[in-house]
Amino acid sequence: MDMRTEPRPARHSLETITSIRWWSPGLCSLRLRKPSGFTFQPGHYARLGLPVSGPDTIIWRAYSIVSAPAEPVLEFLITVIPGGMLTSRLAVLQPGDTLALDTTACGFFVPTQLSPGKDLWMFATGAGLGPYICMLREGSVRKSWSRMVLVHSVRRQHELVYAEEIFRHQADSPESLQYIPTVTREAGGGAMHQRIPQILADGTLQAHVGLPLNAANSRVMVCGNPAFTADMRRLLGERDFQPCRRGFAGSMLFENYW
Ligand SMILES: Cc1cc2nc3c(=O)[nH]c(=O)nc-3n(C[C@H](O)[C@H](O)[C@H](O)COP(=O)(O)OP(=O)(O)OC[C@H]3O[C@@H](n4cnc5c(N)ncnc54)[C@H](O)[C@@H]3O)c2cc1C
Ligand SMILES: NC(=O)c1ccc[n+]([C@@H]2O[C@H](COP(=O)([O-])OP(=O)(O)OC[C@H]3O[C@@H](n4cnc5c(N)ncnc54)[C@H](OP(=O)(O)O)[C@@H]3O)[C@@H](O)[C@H]2O)c1
Numbered sequence: 001m002d003m004r005t006e007p008r009p010a011r012h013s014l015e016t017i018t019s020i021r022w023w024s025p026g027l028c029s030l031r032l033r034k035p036s037g038f039t040f041q042p043g044h045y046a047r048l049g050l051p052v053s054g055p056d057t058i059i060w061r062a063y064s065i066v067s068a069p070a071e072p073v074l075e076f077l078i079t080v081i082p083g084g085m086l087t088s089r090l091a092v093l094q095p096g097d098t099l100a101l102d103t104t105a106c107g108f109f110v111p112t113q114l115s116p117g118k119d120l121w122m123f124a125t126g127a128g129l130g131p132y133i134c135m136l137r138e139g140s141v142r143k144s145w146s147r148m149v150l151v152h153s154v155r156r157q158h159e160l161v162y163a164e165e166i167f168r169h170q171a172d173s174p175e176s177l178q179y180i181p182t183v184t185r186e187a188g189g190g191a192m193h194q195r196i197p198q199i200l201a202d203g204t205l206q207a208h209v210g211l212p213l214n215a216a217n218s219r220v221m222v223c224g225n226p227a228f229t230a231d232m233r234r235l236l237g238e239r240d241f242q243p244c245r246r247g248f249a250g251s252m253l254f255e256n257y258w
Contacts, residue, residue, distance in 0.1 A: 012049065012058075014098045018073055023161045026080040027127070029066065030090075031073040032099060038074070040065055040105035041112070042134040042141055043221075043255075046074060049100035050089050058100050061086045064130040064223070064255070065105065068137035074101070077130040077161065107255070108244070109223065111141055115249040117219035119211060120145040123196050123232060125153045128224025128257060133162050136169045142176070145219075149178045149209050153196050153228075155185040178209055197231040215240040215251050223255040 015032040022028045040046070046065055049058035067075035080087045093099070109131060111120065122132045129152050135141040142148065154160055166179045182192040182199065192199055192208070199205040206213050213220075220241060222232045233243065233254060242250035 011103045012100050013103055015074075015101045017093060017095050017097050017099060019095055020093070024158050026082075026091075027078070027159060027161065028080070028091075029075055029077050029161070031067070031075045032101060034067075034072055034074045035101065035103060038101075038103060038105070040069060041110045042069070042138045043110035043131045044105040044107045045109075045131075046076075046105045047102035048076070048086070048090075049102070050086055051100075052085070052089075059086050060100075060102065062107075064107075064109070064127075064134070066130045066133045068134055071137075077127045077133070079127045109221065109253060109255040111135065111144065111219075111221065111253075113244045113249060113253055114219040114221075115251060117251065118145070118217040119147040119149065119219070121213060121218055121220045122148065122150045123153075123220065123222045124151070125196070125224030125228045126159070126257075128255070129162060131223060131255070132221075133165065136166065136177070142169075142173065145176070147176050147178070147211060149180065149211065151180045151182065151196055151205065153182045153184060153224075155183070157183050157186050157189045157191070159183075160191070178211075180205065180209065196228065197235055200232075201235055213239070215242070218251070220252040221255075222252065224257055226256040226258060229254045229256050 013035050019031045020028050045062045047060045048063055049060040052059050063076040066077050080091045132150055160181045170177045170179055222229050236252050241252040244250040244253045
């Protein structure tokens, strides 16, 4: 049995899908009704579940919450993995269908885990963008930093999801928010084209943003592909960034999606 296939937990509810937006055939934003009393902080994830082999066995997977805490819905950005146990089932659902929701949100990928700093750098690959959208929607996170830099790496231009929304946030705070998309498998579009560790290591990114990245002033969040987060941990470690640990507020924080 899959490690994450487990008997029905004590506290979950069945929630109705209110909308699904397909950005491309394998990438969607899904909204669920938010049950009353469901609370979370920007950066937290929720567990979503679907029954397999009968109603009493549910497969559960973690998904970062995209919507802000004040919104009446829970929004998630989900990549469909071909043959994936949960996402291949999820891909055929329609608004009005239901999903199981573990009613406790959790996680440590919250900016308050970081030690105080001046600038927040937010790095994402693919669906790893999700928690940062929540942080941009939540005003209190934006007020905590002098500057915020959001760097999103995707294979193809059409995977630059939420770009319009990010540009709107940027227009609201042109001095304090910068959005840097990097598209690694397509030319054009004005974006950068190399992987994040590369543009960070050779300084292209910092020059483009016009801001140094150093452990004294910068705090860094990294989310998505685990090979990417491992590269970033090594690269930032070489520059004296310290990982957050239980009871220790460091200067870099990671979320691995698989
Ligand atoms: C804290 C946390 C937050 C997460 N948040 C999100 C989120 O917001 N959006 C999201 O899409 N996913 C997120 N994930 C990943 C998600 O929990 C599932 O692992 C993913 O949706 C695959 O589930 P599945 O049952 O379809 O595939 P499985 O049957 O579990 O896995 C199939 C294979 O795909 C690999 N895999 C899993 N995810 C990916 C991926 N994105 N790209 C390439 N390979 C992958 C797995 O290692 C496995 O080998 C998060 C994971 C964690 C731990
Ligand atoms: N995103 C979608 O629309 C979509 C749709 C259908 C299916 N899928 C499936 O979902 C899975 C994940 O695809 P994805 O595109 O979301 O994620 P991904 O493979 O993690 O790619 C997202 C971005 O991360 C970069 N990246 C990958 N490994 C890296 C590393 N070690 N260091 C730095 N950067 C790294 C990629 O660069 P490179 O281009 O250089 O690798 C790309 O820019 C795949 O199996 C895919 O087939 C995705």
